[in-house]
Amino acid sequence: MNKHFEFIAENLADTEKLAEVFSGIINTSGALICLCGDIGSGKTTFAKSFAKFLGITQKVTSPSFVILNEYRSGRMNLYHFDLYRLEQEGVETILDELSEYTEKENSVTLIEWAEFSSGNLPEERIDIKITYLGEIKRRFQLTGYGEKNLQFIEKLKKSLIKNEKN
Numbered sequence: 001m002n003k004h005f006e007f008i009a010e011n012l013a014d015t016e017k018l019a020e021v022f023s024g025i026i027n028t029s030g031a032l033i034c035l036c037g038d039i040g041s042g043k044t045t046f047a048k049s050f051a052k053f054l055g056i057t058q059k060v061t062s063p064s065f066v067i068l069n070e071y072r073s074g075r076m077n078l079y080h081f082d083l084y085r086l087e088q089e090g091v092e093t094i095l096d097e098l099s100e101y102t103e104k105e106n107s108v109t110l111i112e113w114a115e116f117s118s119g120n121l122p123e124e125r126i127d128i129k130i131t132y133l134g135e136i137k138r139r140f141q142l143t144g145y146g147e148k149n150l151q152f153i154e155k156l157k158k159s160l161i162k163n164e165k166n
Contacts (some may be wrong), residue, residue, distance in 0.1 A: 003153045007140040007160060008133070015042060018140060019049035021159045025152060026054075026076065032102040032122055034114030037130035042138050043112045046130065050110070051078055062112065077107040083116040124149060 009015040033050075035043040044062045051060040055074035063069040063082040071078040102109045102122050114121060124146035131139040144153035 003144045003150045005142045005153050005157045007142065009042075009138045009140060011136050012045070015046060015138065015140075016049045017163065018160070019046055020053045021163065022156060023050050023053035025155050025159060026108060030076070030102070030105060030107045031109070031149070031152070032125040033108065033110045034117075034121060034125055034127045035110065035112045035130065036115045036127065038132065041130040041132055043130060046128070046140075047080060047110055047112065050108075051080075054078060054108070077104070079104075079107060079109045081109065081111040082113055083111060084113040126152065 007014075007018055009018060035046065037043055047062075048060045051071060051074065054076055056071045056078055057073040058071050060071065060080070061069065063080050064084055067082060069080045071080065102124075111117070111121070114127070125144075126149050127141075127143045127145070129141040129143075131141070133139050142153055142156065144150045
């Protein structure tokens with residue numbers, strides 16, 4: 001079972017608001033967040049904003065060439081993977097490692113280009129598909145898998161609706 005939620009970001013400020021609310025709801029039991037979308041759609045932009053609101057003080061960069069960047073300076077650890085440059089065989093070699101990172105307490109694992117995993121990701125996760133709607137406008141389609149993430153998506157939806165009214 002899964003739960004969907006769609007958020008339209010009219011600009012970068014809206015993307016930051018989504019990342020801020022998202023980071024505020026994540027709890028210390030951790031999460032696996034899978035980002036999908038075309039090149040330049042905003043995966044790394046979302047990751048940087050999310051890290052900022054977790055309190056990460058290190059410079060956050062795309063892990064395209066190193067596969068994994070680790071950040072431990074925030075209220076939670078952030079493990080930032082990028083599967084773009086891996087061939088299918090390469091993805092298969094890190095799947096066990098990915099699973100280990102997703103099970104760590106007080107940590108969030110964020111995977112860019114998760115669509116390159118061939119569906120071999122842990123079932124308990126949050127998928128975020130980012131789609132261009134214009135030069136700066138983006139659609140974020142969020143889907144939670146597993147009971148904890150179903151509840152998370154519902155909290156996120158309520159929090160964002162509440163913020164829109166204020």
